[in-house]
Amino acid sequence: MLARVADNLYWFGRYVERVEHLSRYLNIQYFSALDTTSDLQREMALNSIVHMVGLDKEAENYDFEEELLVDVAMDEKNHTSIKSCTHYARENARGARDLISIELWNAINKFYRFINDYPEDFYKTQGLYDFTNTTIENCAIIKNRVQSTMLHDEIWAFIRMGLQIERASQICRILITKFNDISKIEDEKVSKSVVSFQLGTLLKSAEGLDMYHREYSILPKKKETLEFMVLNARFPRSIAYNISALQQHLLQISPRKSTEKNSIEWSIGRMSEFLKYHTVEEFSDDPLTFLNDTLKYLNELNNRISQEYLNH
Amino acid sequence: MNAQILKSYQVEDHLLDEVFDHKGQIRAPYKRLYDYFNKYGSDDFKRVNEATKLSFLLQGITFATYAENPKGTERIFPFDLMPRIITGSEWKELEKGLIQRNIAINLFLKDIYNEKKILKDKIVPSELIFSSVNYNKYMVDFEPPGGIYNHISGTDLIKHSDGNFYVLEDNVRCPSGVSYVLSNRDALKKSLSQLFKALKVGTVFDYPEALSNCLHSVAPDGVDEATCAVLTPGMYNSAYYEHSFLAQSMGLELVEGRDLFVENGFLYMKTIYGQKKLDVLYRRIDDDFLDPLAFNPDSMLGVPGLMDVYRQGNVSLINAPGTGASDDKAVYSYIPQIVKYYLGEDPILQNVHTYQCEIPSEMDHVVNNLEKLVVKPVDQSGGYGIFVGSSASKAECEEMKQKIKQEPREYVAQPIMNLSSHSTYIDDTSQFEPRHVDLRAFTLLGKDYEYVLKGGLTRVALKRGSLIVNSSQGGGSKDTWVTELD
Numbered sequence: 001m002l003a004r005v006a007d008n009l010y011w012f013g014r015y016v017e018r019v020e021h022l023s024r025y026l027n028i029q030y031f032s033a034l035d036t037t038s039d040l041q042r043e044m045a046l047n048s049i050v051h052m053v054g055l056d057k058e059a060e061n062y063d064f065e066e067e068l069l070v071d072v073a074m075d076e077k078n079h080t081s082i083k084s085c086t087h088y089a090r091e092n093a094r095g096a097r098d099l100i101s102i103e104l105w106n107a108i109n110k111f112y113r114f115i116n117d118y119p120e121d122f123y124k125t126q127g128l129y130d131f132t133n134t135t136i137e138n139c140a141i142i143k144n145r146v147q148s149t150m151l152h153d154e155i156w157a158f159i160r161m162g163l164q165i166e167r168a169s170q171i172c173r174i175l176i177t178k179f180n181d182i183s184k185i186e187d188e189k190v191s192k193s194v195v196s197f198q199l200g201t202l203l204k205s206a207e208g209l210d211m212y213h214r215e216y217s218i219l220p221k222k223k224e225t226l227e228f229m230v231l232n233a234r235f236p237r238s239i240a241y242n243i244s245a246l247q248q249h250l251l252q253i254s255p256r257k258s259t260e261k262n263s264i265e266w267s268i269g270r271m272s273e274f275l276k277y278h279t280v281e282e283f284s285d286d287p288l289t290f291l292n293d294t295l296k297y298l299n300e301l302n303n304r305i306s307q308e309y310l311n312h
Numbered sequence: 313m314n315a316q317i318l319k320s321y322q323v324e325d326h327l328l329d330e331v332f333d334h335k336g337q338i339r340a341p342y343k344r345l346y347d348y349f350n351k352y353g354s355d356d357f358k359r360v361n362e363a364t365k366l367s368f369l370l371q372g373i374t375f376a377t378y379a380e381n382p383k384g385t386e387r388i389f390p391f392d393l394m395p396r397i398i399t400g401s402e403w404k405e406l407e408k409g410l411i412q413r414n415i416a417i418n419l420f421l422k423d424i425y426n427e428k429k430i431l432k433d434k435i436v437p438s439e440l441i442f443s444s445v446n447y448n449k450y451m452v453d454f455e456p457p458g459g460i461y462n463h464i465s466g467t468d469l470i471k472h473s474d475g476n477f478y479v480l481e482d483n484v485r486c487p488s489g490v491s492y493v494l495s496n497r498d499a500l501k502k503s504l505s506q507l508f509k510a511l512k513v514g515t516v517f518d519y520p521e522a523l524s525n526c527l528h529s530v531a532p533d534g535v536d537e538a539t540c541a542v543l544t545p546g547m548y549n550s551a552y553y554e555h556s557f558l559a560q561s562m563g564l565e566l567v568e569g570r571d572l573f574v575e576n577g578f579l580y581m582k583t584i585y586g587q588k589k590l591d592v593l594y595r596r597i598d599d600d601f602l603d604p605l606a607f608n609p610d611s612m613l614g615v616p617g618l619m620d621v622y623r624q625g626n627v628s629l630i631n632a633p634g635t636g637a638s639d640d641k642a643v644y645s646y647i648p649q650i651v652k653y654y655l656g657e658d659p660i661l662q663n664v665h666t667y668q669c670e671i672p673s674e675m676d677h678v679v680n681n682l683e684k685l686v687v688k689p690v691d692q693s694g695g696y697g698i699f700v701g702s703s704a705s706k707a708e709c710e711e712m713k714q715k716i717k718q719e720p721r722e723y724v725a726q727p728i729m730n731l732s733s734h735s736t737y738i739d740d741t742s743q744f745e746p747r748h749v750d751l752r753a754f755t756l757l758g759k760d761y762e763y764v765l766k767g768g769l770t771r772v773a774l775k776r777g778s779l780i781v782n783s784s785q786g787g788g789s790k791d792t793w794v795t796e797l798d
Contacts, residue, residue: 001565001584002571002581002582002584003582003583003584004568004571004582005566094372095547097547097552097553097566098556098559098560098565098566102371105372106371106372109371113369253584255585309584
């Protein structure tokens with residue numbers, strides 16, 4: 001496979017996953033804050049959206065909430081908006097058009113047309129739920145097409161690697177953002193239910209609240225939420241799960257017969273084992289340092305994958 | 313099409329309508345189609361038409377023309393639900409004629425780059441060839457693998473009011489459009505499924521296999537398992553859909569210039585595991601951009617050193633460089649003599665009579681009869697620069713005359729041919745109206761291999777009365793059915 005095309009496939013995977021996470025985050029955060037009377041929580045929700053998307057402007061610098069919501073979702077000049085990311089996902093798929101299945105291509109192209117044609121005025125006034133929800137559904141359809149209409153060969157593995165590294169990174173960023181939020185509200189000496197509510201929106205942002213309940217049978221608490229989102233080996237959105245999957249895909253494309261010291265495979269294998277035998281007690285006192293280190297690791301891993309396989 | 317849709321269908325007296333005779337009666341090959349369309353109400357027809365268009369958009373079967381549209385908004389290539397029908401016996405003649413003509417063009421190319429017999433025998437004036445910008449000096453004294461130059465030819469034909477097909481133009485550089493034939497067929501199969509069986513329509517889906525056979529047949533000597541690839545300028549090219557479609561349907565890599573490099577006389581592509589040798593390159597970029605060392609030094613699309621690899625016989629290029637010397641509009645008029653010279657046969661397909669402006673007596677005729685002629689620059693494609701005398705103003709005619717006198721080699725002229733017209737569904741009026749059509753036929757030549765795509769691309773001039781069918785100028789297309797029935 002051409003290195004340039006592998007790069008397209010990898011980034012196609014990353015952008016699809018990114019679009020899904022941004023949309024869900026926007027949806028969950030926005031609607032969760034609607035019926036709260038606390039201004040702090042409202043502003044926090046908006047700022048939290050701004051940080052996840054990576055806008056330059058803080059929420060308080062917007063005169064109207066609608067402008068912020070448009071920037072996040074539909075601004076074509078903003079490279080991190082949902083619309084831009086969808087555009088990049090499709091451009092990358094187009095660059096590998098001849099290698100992916102027709103079904104996958106049709107799914108991404110149909111989604112692109114939906115985003116492209118979505119009326120901004122309708123979105124601003126009443127379409128936010130419809131827009132984000134349809135987006136999330138489309139991402140699920142696209143990922144289903146990846147799984148069920150492609151050969152599970154190295155072409156597929158590059159898409160999956162992109163998906164998995166992006167998901168691990170997004171989960172890491174959600175955790176960092178929300179744990180920052182929580183430490184701020186804790187400083188305000190709010191009630192425990194407010195913290196639990198924030199943890200609930202965090203879990204929902206990863207589509208994990210229901211499965212959290214099944215695993216722990218209690219309302220969301222900090223330590224359990226961390227354990228679930230970082231270390232759970234059976235939850236497909238946990239960081240450990242995604243690193244382990246990433247390791248499998250890397251081994252699938254690796255031309256090396258054995259794992260050499262300091263190779264990418266060695267590095268990710270170590271990280272995967274580390275998370276397998278790590279306990280939440282070892283980082284629950286200072287989750288932010290741990291999470292920031294993990295995000296840094298994921299960024300370095302991305303650079304190494306690019307250098308080794310995608311350099312063209 | 314029911315009575316409502318066809319109510320105002322006007323057969324134009326002086327033209328050949330392929331569907332209706334001059335009394336307005338349906339022609340025999342279209343009878344079943346007519347009955348079938350009759351079952352539709354006009355609203356239903358409109359719905360099917362729109363659903364089909366949407367399906368093209370959703371599948372990304374689109375093109376973008378950046379010249380007039382800097383944002384590159386994608387459009388679908390307008391497509392009509394009413395197919396054009398060519399009968400089996402009509403097609404057999406066409407097929408024979410196309411193979412004959414393209415084999416002769418191949419022999420001509422081999423000759424003008426090697427022995428130059430036809431020039432020495434003064435059948436074709438040598439100035440005509442050597443003055444052509446498309447005569448490629450890198451091809452002199454060189455024969456490509458398998459002896460084939462024009463592996464893929466797109467021959468543009470028109471049906472004149474006398475009922476015969478005439479060749480309007482040969483395209484033997486990088487003819488495009490074949491992907492639309494296949495996607496049009498795909499769309500029509502869904503909406504007109506019962507008709508296909510009844511009319512015994514020949515398939516077009518064997519094209520990718522035929523092209524793949526053709527590519528493999530001309531692999532460099534000594535290569536058993538050739539690695540072939542399609543070279544595209546990239547996804548912002550207006551024909552990118554076609555490039556990716558062809559690569560995908562043949563199972564080949566779709567490469568860009570930046571994926572390739574030359575080392576020790578061989579061509580390689582950069583893969584995730586390092587370099588891999590390429591043996592056959594179906595290139596969809598023009599000669600000028602193939603190799604910045606040999607041709608246009610500013611080209612970012614090609615591969616430095618590619619022509620050296622080619623000359624050493626280590627890679628095959630499809631089509632060969634320099635084929636443009638045989639398909640410009642001035643050489644075109646000599647094709648009947650060229651067929652006769654190499655094959656000793658009378659040409660099966662006729663040319664449209666063409667006046668060479670560089671011959672003084674013909675130039676006189678052209679400048680004195682401009683209003684009855686179409687003047688074409690010899691070296692433009694895509695329908696650009698075409699001058700239609702009957703619709704030009706006096707000032708425009710005067711300007712054209714001056715241009716012809718200044719640079720006679722640059723122009724040819726042809727009588728205004730009455731391209732046949734064909735019922736075409738027009739969105740704006742939701743009715744069928746006559747529109748001019750031509751036909752681009754696709755012929756493949758490989759080593760001991762010949763193939764003609766059954767049918768080809770019928771192009772439609774969507775502007776009422778217009779004769780220009782090119783997609784870049786508002787043309788559309790129709791599926792073309794070759795039926796076994798007569």
